[in-house]
Amino acid sequence: MYKVDLQADLKEAAAIEARRNREKERQSRIFNARHRTLGVDVEGLKSQVEQRKLREEAEKRRDEAFDADRVQYDKIAQMLEEEEQQRKKQLNQELLEFRQQKQHPSTRREWDIQDPAVVHKGPPARVSDDDPRCGPSSLQRFAGEDLNGVARQKRLKEQNKRDLEEQRAEREKAQADRKYADTLEDKKRIELDLRALELAGLEDECRRAKAMAIADFNRAQAAEVAEKQRLAQQREQDDNNTEIYNHLTSDILTENPDVAKSLVGPHRMVPYRWKGMTPEQLEAVRRTQKEQCKENQKLRGEQRQWEEEWDHQRHLAARAGMAMEEQEQDFRLQLRKGLDAYNRQLAEAQKANLRYLEKEVYSNAPTAHYHLQFNTSSR
Template sequence: MYKVDVQADAKEAAAIEARRNREKQRQSRIFNARHLRMGVDVADLKSQVEERKRRQNAEKCRDEAFDAERIQCDKIAQMLEKEEQQRRRQLNQALVEFREQNQQPATRREWDIHDPEAVRKGQPARVSDDDPRCGPSSMQHFAGEDWNGLARQKLLKEQNKRDLEEQKMEREKARADRRYADTLEDKKRIELDLRALELARLEDECRRIKAMARADFNRAQAAEAAEQQRLAQQQEQDDNYAEIHNHLTGDILTENPDVAKSLVGPHRMVPYCWKGMSPEQVEAVWKMQKEQCKENQRLREEQQQLDAEWDRQRHLAARAAMEEEEQQQNFRLQLQKSLGAYNQQLAKAQKAHLQYLEKEVYSNTPTAQYHLQFNTSSR
């Protein structure tokens, strides 16, 4: 608890001290004669402009770096995609060539069954009457008989054995090809990784060189700006000294009345060199002011007369408006009285009409017995 209190007091004291320092800095800026005359904090504005420029430059450099890296990644991806497509194309081409060379229809085990030329290639059932294949009765063999079954089975077994050996060799070759392709792919991937690392290293080196060049450029600009500021301050100081000397040795402080004469004409003068008027000029000014006072007095009297006339006209208009309003009020009262009398007469007439209807017209009011007499029969 005590540690928390001490930390809070320390933080509060630090905050108070920071506010005091900011207030002192603000007072030093406000009560500075140069800044007060200019009306704005030029140094603060310059620092804000420089900070914004630095931030914009940093964002621009970051965007350029991101763009370059994105372009590099796109190039690498395109290269990898092209190599993958080329590898697939080579594999498909090798597969097609292998099928054309080693998987012909004639090398299949069932080719003797599905051979369309089997009938043409085979021997006829009977060559002549002395065909030794015919039996003692000189008859042809019936369909379904297989005299060369054992030889054919032996040949089929040998052919199956050869086919199995060929398939085994093909599988071994395919396995070796796959191992070779995987080895090539691994080597290619390693080569691409090394190339990507080399590109990344070159990019880092380029970025580092750019950063060094930018830092050197910034330092050169800062030195140039400092030199220009120093030269500007020196020039301003020299100008101030020259201006002070000109004022001390000029005609303004020496009270020379001839400096106020203008070269345009004798009746003109230079305003910033004028030292005052002569007694004749002062007398003429006083005379003109008296005439102006008399003229102003005359104008005020005319204005008062005009205001009085306007007030009289306003009173007359107000009186006429009051009289008109009284006439309208009387007319409204008379209209209300006439409407009241007409309404009373109309009410009496309506009341008399109602009495006539109730006593004369509607004298025989139907009862419930009258309504019950209907719908009592089928007719």
């Protein structure tokens, strides 16, 4: 009996030891980051990371666009909600005033039943022998004798007439209230449409001013390029004319006066070769000087005109830029106000949620012993 128990203990100890060894091997594989991540496709992971970044940026831009639209829609919704609240408040105020002025409890048809002083106001149990309330047992009025039938029918008709008049008045009042509410709603819708049209007109005006400024700038640049090309062509034509003139006045066709120059120096002349300047040369010199003066005056005039045109274009561009900047500042200010209000509401909601989590949800804070139980097993 003792040997059998010993063999069972040894088998159980061997099984426990084997499980412990397998657990240690499993922990060494799982807790070893190098062995766990060995064989990962780094390039594939990088491409996935890049694709995720691109996707996140696209989603971020889309969320920003949606946020801008949402802010604008929230502003419009707040405006409509405020106007709806004002309209409901006005209608409730008018309804309360109508009830206080026209619908006193004493004017209701059921007031006879609800009147606390009905007993004091009612007739006595018996007025006379002809009292219609007296039955056959009173021996004052017998079956078939309707002595007050005509008066009773008259009172019933008058009562029905009053009831019909009151119902008609109530129906007309309800129709008037509905018509007034529809009129207010139509006016508010028209006002919102006019405001939207005004904003769209301002935006179109800014866009047109920007387009005009850009078009003026492009025209000025095109004119400048055309003028530069014209000046280049003029210079080329002058160079060609000069070249033609040089060929015509060269040594081949005319006598070269340079032969009279002395070899001693460029300012010395050979006396027996010098013939002096011809009248044509003097006239050519004077004509060239006059042409140079005219060309200089023309260039100065064109330069002055270009400077004036550029000053005018810069002034127009500056005015358009100032107008656009003012509108952009106004839009940013309104957007910032709306965003601040939304951030305040969000901060209050987050604070309230944090207080709820701290007081209600996370009331039992974990201790150090709670964190020590993690990463102790591979399971």
